[in-house]
Amino acid sequence: xxxxxxxxxALIMALLMVGIAYLWLTxxxxxxxxxxxxxxxxxxxxxxxxxxxGTLTRPWVRWLVMGRAGSSEPAGLPGFRKEKLDLKPDxxxxxxxxxxxxxxxxxxxxxxxxxxxxxxERVELTLQDGRSAWVYRLMEPLxxxxx
Numbered sequence: 001x002x003x004x005x006x007x008x009x010a011l012i013m014a015l016l017m018v019g020i021a022y023l024w025l026t027x028x029x030x031x032x033x034x035x036x037x038x039x040x041x042x043x044x045x046x047x048x049x050x051x052x053x054g055t056l057t058r059p060w061v062r063w064l065v066m067g068r069a070g071s072s073e074p075a076g077l078p079g080f081r082k083e084k085l086d087l088k089p090d091x092x093x094x095x096x097x098x099x100x101x102x103x104x105x106x107x108x109x110x111x112x113x114x115x116x117x118x119x120x121e122r123v124e125l126t127l128q129d130g131r132s133a134w135v136y137r138l139m140e141p142l143x144x145x146x147x
Contacts, residue, residue: 039117044104049133051075051125053082053097056110065113066106072098076128077135086138099133107134 042048052072055061059069074096081093102110114120120136127133 039111040122042104042107046104048102048104048107049131050100050102050107050110051077051097051127051133051135052100053077053087053095053135054085056100056113057098062100066102066109068106070100070102070106072100075099075131075133077125078128080125087135094128099127099131110136 050056056065057072059072063069075098077087077095077097079089079091079093080087080095081090082095087095111122114122114136116122116136117139119139121139122134122136124132125135
């Protein structure tokens with residue numbers, strides 16, 4: 001019976017370690033992320049508004065990514081509809097989400113999480129209330145033409 005308990009505890013610990021490693025690699029580390037040189041500049045003295053519409057609407061995800069959950073407020077993004085992990089242009093739609101205010105370092109952490117320049121692009125768009133905010137959108141796939 002004791003061996004069974006020890007094995008179960010060892011399995012739980014191993015799964016916990018794998019889970020922690022996965023979270024660190026996904027949300028914190030820069031491993032596997034090589035940003036391109038064409039990324040939008042980040043001014044260290046600025047505070048940035050970011051419109052979030054997916055996983056980043058969850059405070060615990062923001063805490064893992066940025067080191068704090070921060071507060072958010074509801075917002076709408078006109079002219080786009082949410083489609084899975086992306087926003088698609090649609091003049092009749094308004095995507096509901098949240099706006100968060102972040103520092104330069106937190107914006108860089110969000111860029112890393114979204115794999116800016118690799119998977120997502122960060123574009124400045126106008127919200128329903130007239131404010132401007134950064135929004136992450138999936139990048140168009142690169143299609144090479146063969147001659």
